[in-house]
Amino acid sequence: MQRIRVKDILSSDDGRVAGPDGALLLKGWVRTRRDAKGFSFLEVNDGSCLGNVQVLVDHSPQLLPHLERLNTGAACAVEGQLVASPAAGQKWEVRASALTVYGEADAETYPLQKKRHSDEFLRTIAHLRPRTNKYGAMLRVRSEMALAVHSFFQSRGFAHIHAPILTGSDCEGAGEMFRVSNLEPEKAAQLSPADREAAEFFGRPANLTVSGQLEAEMLALALGDVYTFGPTFRAENSNTPKHAAEFWMVEPEMAFADLAEDMDLAEALVCSLVRHALTHCAEDLALFGNFVDKTLLSTLNGILDQPFLRLPHAEAIRVLQASGRSFEFPVHAGSDLQTEHERFLCEEHFKRPVIVYDYPKEIKAFYMRLNDDQATVAAMDLLVPRIGELVGGSQREERLDVLQARMAEVGLPSEPYWWYLDSRRYGSAPHAGFGLGFERLLMLVTGIANIRDVIPFPRTPRNLEF
RNA sequence: UCCCCGGUAGCUCAAUCGGCAGAGCGGGUGGCUGUUAACCACUAGGUUCGCGGUUCAAGUCCGUGCCGGGGAGCCA
Numbered sequence: 001m002q003r004i005r006v007k008d009i010l011s012s013d014d015g016r017v018a019g020p021d022g023a024l025l026l027k028g029w030v031r032t033r034r035d036a037k038g039f040s041f042l043e044v045n046d047g048s049c050l051g052n053v054q055v056l057v058d059h060s061p062q063l064l065p066h067l068e069r070l071n072t073g074a075a076c077a078v079e080g081q082l083v084a085s086p087a088a089g090q091k092w093e094v095r096a097s098a099l100t101v102y103g104e105a106d107a108e109t110y111p112l113q114k115k116r117h118s119d120e121f122l123r124t125i126a127h128l129r130p131r132t133n134k135y136g137a138m139l140r141v142r143s144e145m146a147l148a149v150h151s152f153f154q155s156r157g158f159a160h161i162h163a164p165i166l167t168g169s170d171c172e173g174a175g176e177m178f179r180v181s182n183l184e185p186e187k188a189a190q191l192s193p194a195d196r197e198a199a200e201f202f203g204r205p206a207n208l209t210v211s212g213q214l215e216a217e218m219l220a221l222a223l224g225d226v227y228t229f230g231p232t233f234r235a236e237n238s239n240t241p242k243h244a245a246e247f248w249m250v251e252p253e254m255a256f257a258d259l260a261e262d263m264d265l266a267e268a269l270v271c272s273l274v275r276h277a278l279t280h281c282a283e284d285l286a287l288f289g290n291f292v293d294k295t296l297l298s299t300l301n302g303i304l305d306q307p308f309l310r311l312p313h314a315e316a317i318r319v320l321q322a323s324g325r326s327f328e329f330p331v332h333a334g335s336d337l338q339t340e341h342e343r344f345l346c347e348e349h350f351k352r353p354v355i356v357y358d359y360p361k362e363i364k365a366f367y368m369r370l371n372d373d374q375a376t377v378a379a380m381d382l383l384v385p386r387i388g389e390l391v392g393g394s395q396r397e398e399r400l401d402v403l404q405a406r407m408a409e410v411g412l413p414s415e416p417y418w419w420y421l422d423s424r425r426y427g428s429a430p431h432a433g434f435g436l437g438f439e440r441l442l443m444l445v446t447g448i449a450n451i452r453d454v455i456p457f458p459r460t461p462r463n464l465e466f
Numbered sequence: 467u468c469c470c471c472g473g474u475a476g477c478u479c480a481a482u483c484g485g486c487a488g489a490g491c492g493g494g495u496g497g498c499u500g501u502u503a504a505c506c507a508c509u510a511g512g513u514u515c516g517c518g519g520u521u522c523a524a525g526u527c528c529g530u531g532c533c534g535g536g537g538a539g540c541c542a
Contacts, residue, residue: 034502034504036501037497087501088502090502107494110476111476111477114491115477118478211542236541240538240540328538339537339538391542392541435542437542441542
C-alpha cells in the first residue's frame with residue numbers, strides 16, 4: 001500500500017484518499033500520545049502540513065508492544081481505517097490495525113517537548129527544530145517562496161541564470177570575502193606570495209561570491225532579461241538579527257531598462273511574493289500570525305493595499321529634517337540614511353513600503369549610473385516595515401568613459417575588470433537590476449524577527465556547528 | 467567590531483540586604499477519563515557558564531574569559 005500524506009488526509013472532504021474500504025497507510029513522527037484505559041491517541045505529523053492526524057490505537061496484544069515504544073518524536077507507520085471522528089477537534093481519524101516502529105525517541109533525552117521552546121534554545125538543536133510546528137511552517141513557506149520567485153520571473157520571460165559561486169573578482173568591493181584555497185595553511189604560509197599564488201588551484205586568489213550581479217549584467221546584455229537565485233557569502237563580522245554570512249539572493253538584471261522600470265519590477269516582485277504567501281501558505285501564516293507576530297496579516301495585506309511610495313534621497317532628507325524628530329544621527333544633505341531614519345520613513349511617516357532613489361554618488365557603488373546632475377546616481381533602496389532594506393538596486397553605468405572615470409575616482413584598478421569593461425566597449429546598452437535578500441523576504445512574510453530562524457542551518461560569526 | 471542586558475534542574479524562570487537551592491513544564495511511577503499542549507497523586511533531578519579574587523559566609527559583590535540576546539555600524 002502506498003503511504004498517504006497527512007496533508008491529503010486532512011484536506012479530504014469525503015475520505016476518498018483512503019482505499020475503497022477506508023484502508024490507508026500513514027507514515028510520520030509522533031507528536032504526542034495520550035493514553036486512556038484500553039486505548040491511546042497518537043498525534044502523527046509527517047511534515048506535509050502543520051496539522052496532525054489523530055490515530056486511535058487499541059491496547060490489543062498485536063498493537064500494545066509497538067505502541068509502548070512510540071513516544072514523542074518516534075518515527076512510525078500506521079496501517080488502519082480512515083473514519084469520521086466521533087469527537088470534536090478533528091474531522092478524520094485513523095483506527096490503527098497495524099503499527100511499525102521505525103525509530104524510537106527516548107523520552108528522557110529527546111530535547112523537544114510538547115510545549116513552546118525559546119528560539120535561542122532551538123538554535124542549539126538546529127538538526128531537530130524542523131520537527132517543531134514553527135520551523136516546519138517556516139521551511140514550507142521558504143520552499144513555497146522559492147517557487148514563487150521562479151514563477152514570477154519565468155512568467156515574465158526572464159531567463160534563470162547560474163552565476164558562479166567561486167570567483168576571482170572582488171565584485172563591488174562590498175564587504176569582506178571568504179577566501180577559498182586548496183592549499184594546506186601551514187605549507188602556504190611558508191611560500192612567498194608569488195609561489196603561493198602559483199600553487200593555488202586557480203593560479204590566483206579565489207573567493208566565495210558576494211553577489212552574482214556583474215556576471216548577471218554580462219548575461220543580461222546577451223539574453224535580455226535574466227535573474228539569479230543563489231547563495232552569496234559575506235565575511236563581515238555582523239552580529240545582528242538581519243545578517244548572515246551565507247544567504248540567498250534574488251538578482252534580476254534587465255537590458256534596456258532604466259531606474260523607473262527597475263523600481264517597477266522590485267515592487268511587482270515583492271507584491272507578487274506577498275500575495276503568493278497569503279494565498280498558498282494560509283495555514284502556516286496563520287500560525288505565525290497567532291504565535292510570532294499578531295500584526296503579520298495586516299502588515300502583509302497593507303503592503304498590497306497601495307502603491308509603494310517613491311521619493312528621491314534629497315527629498316527623504318527634507319522629510320526627516322522637517323519631522324521635528326531628534327535623531328541620534330542628525331541628517332544633512334548628502335548623508336546616508338541610518339536605520340533609525342529608514343524606520344521612521346516607512347514605519348511612522350509613510351506607513352508603507354518606501355523606495356528611496358537617486359542617492360549621492362559618494363555613498364554608492366562605482367557601477368551605478370551617474371545622473372545628469374553629476375552628483376547623484378540612479379540607485380534605489382526598497383525599505384519595508386520591520387526589516388528595513390529588502391532590496392537594493394540601480395541602473396548600471398553603461399557609458400565606458402563615465403564608468404572608467406568613476407572607477408578611477410574610487411581607486412579601483414581597471415585590469416581585473418577588463419571583461420566587465422568589455423561589455424561597455426561592445427554593444428553596451430542601458431540596463432538595470434537589483435538584489436533582494438531572500439531571507440529578509442521570509443522574515444517579512446513570516447514575521448520571524450531573527451534571520452537565524454528563517455535558515456535551516458544558519459551561518460553567522462562563530463556559528464558553524466551543523 | 468562597539469554599547470547595553472543576561473547565563474541557576476532537560477526547558478522557561480524565581481531566590482528580599484551577601485545567610486539552608488525553589489516553582490511550573492518536561493521525565494519516571496501509579497490512578498482516571500473519546501482524549502485534544504488532557505487531568506490527579508507521588509517521585510527523581512543542581513559543579514548556580516569557566517577561571518581568579520573579596521568575605522565567617524558568594525547564585526548574589528569585584529576582575530577576567532566564553533556563550534546568548536537587544537541596539538549600532540556594514541549591507542541584502
